[in-house]
Amino acid sequence: MFGSHMLGGPGKVVVVDEVYVVKRKRIGGYGPAGRVTSGHKTCILAAAELDLGTRSLTGRMWMRVIAGPRRECIEPILRATVAQGTPIWSDCHASYDWISSAGYPHVTTREGNEEGC
Numbered sequence: 001m002f003g004s005h006m007l008g009g010p011g012k013v014v015v016v017d018e019v020y021v022v023k024r025k026r027i028g029g030y031g032p033a034g035r036v037t038s039g040h041k042t043c044i045l046a047a048a049e050l051d052l053g054t055r056s057l058t059g060r061m062w063m064r065v066i067a068g069p070r071r072e073c074i075e076p077i078l079r080a081t082v083a084q085g086t087p088i089w090s091d092c093h094a095s096y097d098w099i100s101s102a103g104y105p106h107v108t109t110r111e112g113n114e115e116g117c
Contacts (some may be wrong), residue, residue: 006081006083007049007081007082008087011051012086013052013088013089014050014086014089015048015088015090016046016074017091018066018069018095019043020044021041021042023040043066044063044065044066045063045077046064047081047082049061064077069095070095071095071097078104079102084104085104085105086104086105087104087107088106088107089106089108089109090106092109092110
Protein backbone atom coordinates (compact mmCIF):
# COMPACT_ATOMS: atom_id res chain seq x y z
CA MET A 1 0.00 0.00 0.00
CA PHE A 2 2.67 2.54 1.00
CA GLY A 3 5.83 0.62 0.08
CA SER A 4 8.78 1.20 2.36
CA HIS A 5 7.79 4.70 3.34
CA MET A 6 7.21 4.10 7.04
CA LEU A 7 6.94 7.16 9.24
CA GLY A 8 8.66 7.36 12.62
CA GLY A 9 11.60 5.58 14.13
CA PRO A 10 14.25 6.65 16.66
CA GLY A 11 13.99 10.31 17.60
CA LYS A 12 10.71 10.80 15.71
CA VAL A 13 7.04 11.14 16.62
CA VAL A 14 3.98 10.82 14.35
CA VAL A 15 1.03 13.19 14.71
CA VAL A 16 -2.29 11.78 13.45
CA ASP A 17 -5.68 13.40 12.91
CA GLU A 18 -8.76 13.03 10.80
CA VAL A 19 -10.71 15.81 9.08
CA TYR A 20 -13.80 16.09 6.92
CA VAL A 21 -13.62 17.87 3.60
CA VAL A 22 -17.10 19.13 2.74
CA LYS A 23 -18.45 20.16 -0.63
CA ARG A 24 -20.83 23.08 -0.25
CA LYS A 25 -23.64 23.71 -2.67
CA ARG A 26 -24.40 27.21 -3.90
CA ILE A 27 -28.06 28.06 -3.87
CA GLY A 28 -29.02 29.36 -7.31
CA GLY A 29 -25.37 29.41 -8.39
CA TYR A 30 -24.72 32.90 -6.97
CA GLY A 31 -23.36 34.32 -3.76
CA PRO A 32 -21.47 32.56 -0.97
CA ALA A 33 -21.60 28.84 -0.43
CA GLY A 34 -24.90 27.64 0.95
CA ARG A 35 -25.90 24.71 3.10
CA VAL A 36 -23.89 21.51 3.34
CA THR A 37 -25.21 19.00 0.84
CA SER A 38 -25.78 15.53 2.27
CA GLY A 39 -23.47 12.84 0.93
CA HIS A 40 -20.63 15.18 -0.04
CA LYS A 41 -18.44 14.75 3.05
CA THR A 42 -15.08 13.04 2.61
CA CYS A 43 -13.10 11.84 5.64
CA ILE A 44 -9.33 12.26 5.38
CA LEU A 45 -6.78 10.66 7.73
CA ALA A 46 -3.43 12.46 7.87
CA ALA A 47 -0.12 11.71 9.58
CA ALA A 48 2.94 13.94 9.85
CA GLU A 49 6.38 13.03 11.18
CA LEU A 50 8.09 15.35 13.66
CA ASP A 51 11.65 15.39 14.95
CA LEU A 52 11.17 14.70 18.67
CA GLY A 53 14.14 16.86 19.70
CA THR A 54 13.08 20.01 17.87
CA ARG A 55 9.36 19.25 17.43
CA SER A 56 9.66 20.49 13.87
CA LEU A 57 8.27 18.76 10.78
CA THR A 58 10.64 16.46 8.93
CA GLY A 59 8.70 16.95 5.68
CA ARG A 60 7.45 13.35 5.65
CA MET A 61 3.69 12.90 5.77
CA TRP A 62 0.71 11.28 4.06
CA MET A 63 -3.03 11.79 3.72
CA ARG A 64 -5.56 9.12 2.84
CA VAL A 65 -9.30 9.09 2.18
CA ILE A 66 -11.02 6.74 4.64
CA ALA A 67 -14.62 5.56 5.04
CA GLY A 68 -14.97 7.30 8.40
CA PRO A 69 -13.21 8.05 11.69
CA ARG A 70 -13.58 4.51 13.01
CA ARG A 71 -10.98 2.13 14.42
CA GLU A 72 -11.48 -0.42 11.63
CA CYS A 73 -10.60 2.28 9.07
CA ILE A 74 -7.68 3.85 10.96
CA GLU A 75 -5.88 0.95 12.66
CA PRO A 76 -4.73 -1.00 9.57
CA ILE A 77 -3.38 2.16 7.93
CA LEU A 78 -1.40 3.25 10.99
CA ARG A 79 -0.01 -0.26 11.55
CA ALA A 80 1.14 -0.33 7.89
CA THR A 81 2.70 3.14 7.85
CA VAL A 82 4.09 3.93 11.33
CA ALA A 83 7.23 2.14 12.56
CA GLN A 84 6.58 -0.05 15.62
CA GLY A 85 7.48 1.71 18.87
CA THR A 86 7.17 5.22 17.43
CA PRO A 87 5.22 7.61 19.70
CA ILE A 88 1.88 8.64 18.19
CA TRP A 89 0.19 11.91 19.14
CA SER A 90 -3.54 12.20 18.47
CA ASP A 91 -6.70 13.79 19.78
CA CYS A 92 -9.02 12.01 22.22
CA HIS A 93 -11.21 10.33 19.59
CA ALA A 94 -12.22 6.79 20.61
CA SER A 95 -10.87 5.35 17.34
CA TYR A 96 -7.33 5.84 18.72
CA ASP A 97 -7.87 3.90 21.99
CA TRP A 98 -6.03 0.81 20.66
CA ILE A 99 -2.70 2.59 20.01
CA SER A 100 -1.07 2.06 23.45
CA SER A 101 -1.94 -1.63 23.57
CA ALA A 102 -0.44 -2.12 20.09
CA GLY A 103 3.06 -1.10 21.21
CA TYR A 104 3.03 2.57 20.24
CA PRO A 105 3.52 5.14 23.04
CA HIS A 106 0.38 7.29 22.81
CA VAL A 107 -0.04 10.93 23.82
CA THR A 108 -3.47 12.52 23.51
CA THR A 109 -4.27 16.22 23.36
CA ARG A 110 -7.44 18.24 23.72
CA GLU A 111 -8.36 21.54 22.07
CA GLY A 112 -5.76 24.14 22.95
CA ASN A 113 -2.89 21.60 23.03
CA GLU A 114 -3.59 20.44 26.60
CA GLU A 115 -2.37 16.88 27.17
CA GLY A 116 -4.76 14.15 28.30
CA CYS A 117 -8.46 13.55 27.70
